[in-house]
Amino acid sequence: DAKTTQPPSMDCAEGRAANLPCNHSTISGNEYVYWYRQIHSQGPQYIIHGLKNNETNEMASLIITEDRKSSTLILPHATLRDTAVYYCIVSSAGGSYIPTFGRGTSLIVHP
Amino acid sequence: KAGVTQTPRYLIKTRGQQVTLSCSPISGHRSVSWYQQTPGQGLQFLFEYFSETQRNKGNFPGRFSGRQFSNSRSEMNVSTLELGDSALYLCASSLGRGGTEAFFGQGTRLTVV
Numbered sequence: 022d023a024k025t026t027q028p029p030s031m032d033c034a035e036g037r038a039a040n041l042p043c044n045h046s047t048i049s050g051n052e053y054v055y056w057y058r059q060i061h062s063q064g065p066q067y068i069i070h071g072l073k074n075n076e077t078n079e080m081a082s083l084i085i086t087e088d089r090k091s092s093t094l095i096l097p098h099a100t101l102r103d104t105a106v107y108y109c110i111v112s113s114a115g116g117s118y119i120p121t122f123g124r125g126t127s128l129i130v131h132p
Numbered sequence: 133k134a135g136v137t138q139t140p141r142y143l144i145k146t147r148g149q150q151v152t153l154s155c156s157p158i159s160g161h162r163s164v165s166w167y168q169q170t171p172g173q174g175l176q177f178l179f180e181y182f183s184e185t186q187r188n189k190g191n192f193p194g195r196f197s198g199r200q201f202s203n204s205r206s207e208m209n210v211s212t213l214e215l216g217d218s219a220l221y222l223c224a225s226s227l228g229r230g231g232t233e234a235f236f237g238q239g240t241r242l243t244v245v
Contacts, residue, residue, distance in 0.1 A: 062239075064237050065224075066236070
């Protein structure tokens with residue numbers, strides 16, 4: 022599976038949009054981009070995933086560049102409860118899917 | 133629908149003992165993966181079971197083992213516990229094919245003294 026690069030930390034004001042970048046320059050054509058987050062001492066929580074097109078759900082939006090080498094997770098109106106470590110993962114569409122986690126981005130939402 | 137259930141939530145064991153952790157996946161999910169999380173190493177993949185067979189394995193010693201039952205529930209066992217085995221153990225449930233998401237339990241916090 023392709024490797025991802027994320028900034029180690031970011032901060033955001035409550036109520037503002039949080040834009041978390043992820044670089045996956047070696048992604049191959051059949052690999053999905055997944056985002057998870059982990060709030061302290063809890064299990065990771067699935068947020069969203071996509072292949073080529075931008076995706077939106079009730080939690081977030083995922084913007085994937087046309088060349089698929091990078092993506093951005095957008096939390097449109099961040100709240101204090103969004104403070105967590107966010108993981109960007111790429112994984113093949115074929116065979117088994119085993120999320121492989123890096124260090125992620127620690128997002129702090131402040132009042 | 134019910135989420136992924138891990139039991140027990142907390143456990144304290146002594147060096148040299150063995151421990152068994154349990155994971156009940158989401159109904160209909162046939163894949164269960166196990167992870168170890170420590171502050172120093174982050175989230176590390178242990179192994180994955182699919183339809184009662186170990187399908188993938190991470191880089192952990194043979195003291196770490198697991199199994200999956202016909203109802204997809206899974207157990208992992210750690211024998212001859214070491215202090216370094218103290219960690220949060222997480223299991224993830226999924227349909228077991230690419231393009232689908234994984235759902236995690238709350239984990240079992242194991243402390244070895």
